[in-house]
Amino acid sequence: MAEAPFRRLALVGLGLIGSSIARGARAAGLADAIVAVDRDPGVIARVAALGLADEATTDLAGGVAGADLVILCVPVGAIGAVAAEMAHGLAPGAILSDVGSVKAAVVAAAAPHLPEGVSFVPAHPVAGTEHSGPDAGFASLFHGRWCILTPPEGTDPAAVARVRAFWEGLGSVVETMTPAHHDLVLAITSHVPHLIAYNIVGTAADLETVTQSEVIKFSAGGFRDFTRIAASDPTMWRDIFLTNKEAVLEMLGRFNEDLAALARAIRWDDGEALHALFTRTRAIRRGIVAMGQETAEPDFGRRSGGPKTTG
Numbered sequence: 001m002a003e004a005p006f007r008r009l010a011l012v013g014l015g016l017i018g019s020s021i022a023r024g025a026r027a028a029g030l031a032d033a034i035v036a037v038d039r040d041p042g043v044i045a046r047v048a049a050l051g052l053a054d055e056a057t058t059d060l061a062g063g064v065a066g067a068d069l070v071i072l073c074v075p076v077g078a079i080g081a082v083a084a085e086m087a088h089g090l091a092p093g094a095i096l097s098d099v100g101s102v103k104a105a106v107v108a109a110a111a112p113h114l115p116e117g118v119s120f121v122p123a124h125p126v127a128g129t130e131h132s133g134p135d136a137g138f139a140s141l142f143h144g145r146w147c148i149l150t151p152p153e154g155t156d157p158a159a160v161a162r163v164r165a166f167w168e169g170l171g172s173v174v175e176t177m178t179p180a181h182h183d184l185v186l187a188i189t190s191h192v193p194h195l196i197a198y199n200i201v202g203t204a205a206d207l208e209t210v211t212q213s214e215v216i217k218f219s220a221g222g223f224r225d226f227t228r229i230a231a232s233d234p235t236m237w238r239d240i241f242l243t244n245k246e247a248v249l250e251m252l253g254r255f256n257e258d259l260a261a262l263a264r265a266i267r268w269d270d271g272e273a274l275h276a277l278f279t280r281t282r283a284i285r286r287g288i289v290a291m292g293q294e295t296a297e298p299d300f301g302r303r304s305g306g307p308k309t310t311g
C-alpha cells in the first residue's frame with residue numbers, strides 16, 4: 001500500500017470543519033494517525049464516542065507534539081492564543097495550517113509564534129454549513145469545493161505542495177492567492193452576504209413584536225433562505241467581521257450605494273432600471289446553474305461555495 005501523505009495529523013478544534021477533515025482524511029487515507037485536540041472536554045468526549053480520531057485530548061501542546069501536519073480549526077479570533085499556547089509543542093519540520101475564513105489577520109496572529117523550522121501554509125476551504133460541532137461534520141463536505149491557500153512569501157514550496165495534495169485528497173479544488181486578495185474576494189462573496197442575512201432576520205424579528213408572528217408564519221422562500229444563513233455560529237461570524245473589518249466595510253460601502261440607487265429607482269417608478277438589473281442578476285444565477293454547481297431549486301442548503309461559483 002502507498003505510504004499515507006502524513007504520518008500524524010493533529011486537528012485543533014473538532015467542530016464542523018475539524019470533524020469533517022477528520023472524517024475525510026480517514027476515508028481517503030491521508031494520515032496514518034489522527035489526533036484530535038479541543039479545549040472543550042465535551043467535544044473531546046463526543047469525538048471519542050464518534051470514533052473520529054486515534055487520540056483525543058484537551059492538552060494543546062501535548063496533542064500537536066510529533067505531528068507532521070497541524071491544522072487549526074478554531075474561530076479566527078482564537079488563532080493567536082492557540083498558536084502561542086501550542087508553539088513549543090510543534091516538531092521541527094512540521095507544517096502548520098488553518099482553515100480560517102479570514103487570512104491576513106490569521107497570518108499576522110500566528111506568524112510571531114512560529115518556531116524555527118515550521119512551515120506555515122494557511123488555507124480556507126470555501127465549503128461549510130450553518131451547523132457547528134463534531135456531530136455536524138461529514139466526509140464529503142469538501143468534495144468539488146474550492147480550497148484557497150495563502151502561503152506567505154518565502155514559504156517552502158514543498159510544504160505548500162503537500163498541503164495542496166492533502167486538500168485535493170479531501171476532494172477540493174485548490175487555488176493559491178495572497179491573504180489580502182482572499183480577504184477582499186471573500187468579503188463580497190461570503191462575509192457581506194452573511195451580514196445582510198443577520199441584518200434582515202434581525203429587522204424582521206423586531207417587526208415581529210408588531211405583527212404578532214406573521215413574519216415567521218408567512219415567510220416565503222427569500223426570507224427562509226436568509227434564516228438559514230443567519231443561524232450560523234455567532235462566535236465564528238463575530239470574529240470574521242472583526243478581523244476582516246477593512247474589506248467588509250469597503251464592500252458594504254459599495255453595497256449601500258447600489259441599494260440607495262435601487263431605492264431611488266423604486267421611488268421614481270424607474271421600472272427600466274429595476275428590470276435591467278434583475279435581468280443581469282438572473283443571467284448570473286443561470287450561468288452558475290449551467291456550470292453545474294447549484295441546483296435550480298433552493299435546497300435550503302447543506303453546502304455552499306463550489307469552485308465554479310466563486311472562480
Ligand SMILES: NC(=O)C1=CN([C@@H]2O[C@H](COP(=O)(O)OP(=O)(O)OC[C@H]3O[C@@H](n4cnc5c(N)ncnc54)[C@H](O)[C@@H]3O)[C@@H](O)[C@H]2O)C=CC1
Nearest residue numbers: 013015016017039040073074075076100101128129132133
Ligand atoms: N462553519 C463553516 O461553514 C466554515 C468555517 N470555516 C472556519 O473554520 C473554523 C472553525 O469553524 P467551525 O468548525 O464551523 O467551528 P465550530 O464552532 O463548529 O468548532 C470550533 C471548535 O473549536 C474549539 N475551540 C475554540 N476555541 C478553542 C481554543 N482556544 N483551543 C482549542 N479549541 C478551541 C471549539 O471548542 C469547537 O469545538 C473557523 O475559523 C471558521 O472561520 C471555514 C469554512 C467554512
Ligand SMILES: O=C(O)C(=O)Cc1ccc(O)cc1
Nearest residue numbers: 101126127128129130304305
Ligand atoms: O453555509 C453557507 O452557506 C456558507 O456560506 C458556509 C461557509 C461559511 C464560512 C466560510 O468561510 C465558507 C463557507
